[in-house]
Amino acid sequence: MNASGGKLAPEVRAILDAARDRPGGETHLSVDSRSFPAAVAATADAGRVPIIAEVKPTSPTTGGVRDDDPVELAREMVAGGATALSVLTEPKHFGGSVESLRRIREAVDVPVLRKDFILREAQLDAVESDLVLLIARFVGDDLPDLVAAARDRGFRPLVEVHTRDELTAALAAGADIIGVNNRDLGRLDVDLGTFEALAPEVPDDVLLVAESGVKTTDDVRRMREAGADALLVGTAIMDGDVRQNTATLTTPQ
Numbered sequence: 001m002n003a004s005g006g007k008l009a010p011e012v013r014a015i016l017d018a019a020r021d022r023p024g025g026e027t028h029l030s031v032d033s034r035s036f037p038a039a040v041a042a043t044a045d046a047g048r049v050p051i052i053a054e055v056k057p058t059s060p061t062t063g064g065v066r067d068d069d070p071v072e073l074a075r076e077m078v079a080g081g082a083t084a085l086s087v088l089t090e091p092k093h094f095g096g097s098v099e100s101l102r103r104i105r106e107a108v109d110v111p112v113l114r115k116d117f118i119l120r121e122a123q124l125d126a127v128e129s130d131l132v133l134l135i136a137r138f139v140g141d142d143l144p145d146l147v148a149a150a151r152d153r154g155f156r157p158l159v160e161v162h163t164r165d166e167l168t169a170a171l172a173a174g175a176d177i178i179g180v181n182n183r184d185l186g187r188l189d190v191d192l193g194t195f196e197a198l199a200p201e202v203p204d205d206v207l208l209v210a211e212s213g214v215k216t217t218d219d220v221r222r223m224r225e226a227g228a229d230a231l232l233v234g235t236a237i238m239d240g241d242v243r244q245n246t247a248t249l250t251t252p253q
């Protein structure tokens with residue numbers, strides 16, 4: 001697999017071009033990571049739906065910018081029952097920053113995922129987090145090395161896939177937390193059927209996350225029935241009262 005990502009929506013191509021030039025950190029981090037699997041298990045034991053709520057101030061597929069204090073949004077998500085948080089650190093297209101992530105991780109006690117387009121090992125050192133996203137489509141053959149480099153620093157890598165081939169690559173790289181992105185980064189459209197098609201091929205010992213396009217409690221039920229251990233929700237939580245939105249989606253129907 002090559003690392004260029006194949007055919008991509010122009011917006012996504014621009015994001016990747018920008019990501020290539022972003023600097024890494026100066027020192028090799030050593031993170032004391034909060035356990036995401038333990039947090040998911042605790043939520044499930046309590047009879048709630050494990051949701052990773054995403055602090056995403058804007059995106060190429062959302063209109064408008066949410067400029068509330070990201071720390072306040074994060075606190076509201078946790079108060080609404082979020083099991084973990086996802087924080088965009090991409091500055092140019094998602095309104096994120098490593099500084100927001102740093103402040104949020106200090107303010108909450110749930111695991112925090114760094115959501116970014118990491119392409120090189122040194123970029124892992126930009127900021128501490130508990131989980132770090134690696135997108136199979138973009139890192140190509142570097143995936144096994146980046147998984148190892150992330151673990152070596154104490155991060156838990158969440159490997160994102162969208163196709164069967166990417167899932168095969170993620171499993172071969174030893175990924176034990178896999179996110180199936182329902183959004184096709186080539187066309188930016190969302191189809192919850194993507195998760196349903198790939199989930200049966202994922203071994204039981206992998207923690208499986210359904211990503212993108214989850215808007216309603218019906219969508220939550222659909223992804224849970226298809227085998228999602230947790231769901232990653234951005235837009236539907238960011239739009240309106242984030243605490244209420246999180247509480248609604250974490251409540252089983």
Ligand SMILES: O=P(O)(O)OC[C@@H](O)[C@@H](O)c1c[nH]c2ccccc12
Pocket residue numbers: 054056115116117160181211212213214232233234235236
């Ligand atoms: O806003 P949504 O449709 O709920 O999607 C959230 C999340 O899955 C999406 O933001 C996302 C999935 N993979 C990514 C990779 C980079 C940036 C963002 C993403």
